[in-house]
Amino acid sequence: MKIRLILLIAGTAIGLAGCKTTPEELPDPTPVAEAPIVPAPAPVVQSPRPVVETAPQSQGPIFQGPTPGTLDDFLYQSGGEARVYFGYDQYDLSSEARDALRRQASWLQTYSTVTAVIEGNADERGTREYNLALGARRAESVKAFLVSQGVSPNRLTTVSYGKERPIDPRSNEEGWSRNRNSHTNLMSGSIG
Numbered sequence: 001m002k003i004r005l006i007l008l009i010a011g012t013a014i015g016l017a018g019c020k021t022t023p024e025e026l027p028d029p030t031p032v033a034e035a036p037i038v039p040a041p042a043p044v045v046q047s048p049r050p051v052v053e054t055a056p057q058s059q060g061p062i063f064q065g066p067t068p069g070t071l072d073d074f075l076y077q078s079g080g081e082a083r084v085y086f087g088y089d090q091y092d093l094s095s096e097a098r099d100a101l102r103r104q105a106s107w108l109q110t111y112s113t114v115t116a117v118i119e120g121n122a123d124e125r126g127t128r129e130y131n132l133a134l135g136a137r138r139a140e141s142v143k144a145f146l147v148s149q150g151v152s153p154n155r156l157t158t159v160s161y162g163k164e165r166p167i168d169p170r171s172n173e174e175g176w177s178r179n180r181n182s183h184t185n186l187m188s189g190s191i192g
Helices: 002-019 071-077 095-110 128-148 173-179
Strands: 083-085 115-121 156-162 181-188
Touching: 071 095, 083 095, 095 128, 115 128, 128 156, 128 181
Parallel strands: 115 156
Antiparallel strands: 083 181, 115 181
């Protein structure tokens, strides 16, 4: 029995040795065409689009400005300033002043609970008394125009500061022209 076992093992070993093949002995399979090397596409970089909030389809873009009814809203609607300017020794309204006051009147009509003090100012030239009188005429001129545009006179008061409250400290024509003004100072109501 030992001999049979040895012969079986030897025969198996010889049989396996005869079946051993190397890669060189393998038959060539059907030749495969080499695929060309294609570089990866460059990444597409898109700049972000500006974000614009939109209202429901029928309304278009939403403007995010000052809160309605606030002092910032008044200034925005008035063209950026609550002042109108006058010529030297004048209290009549220029066309620019009338345009600004129309916008102020429109805002004041929208916010009918707001009251205002119209402050008249003058430059430093002239006597204190003369400039107080000139400032009063400027304030009254502005009030009269706002009333003519539909603002109730009960909501408007006037005061003159003459040359006592300059907004520009310079003693030259540029400074004086800025100090010749009337300021609409909102006092109460819907302002925030």
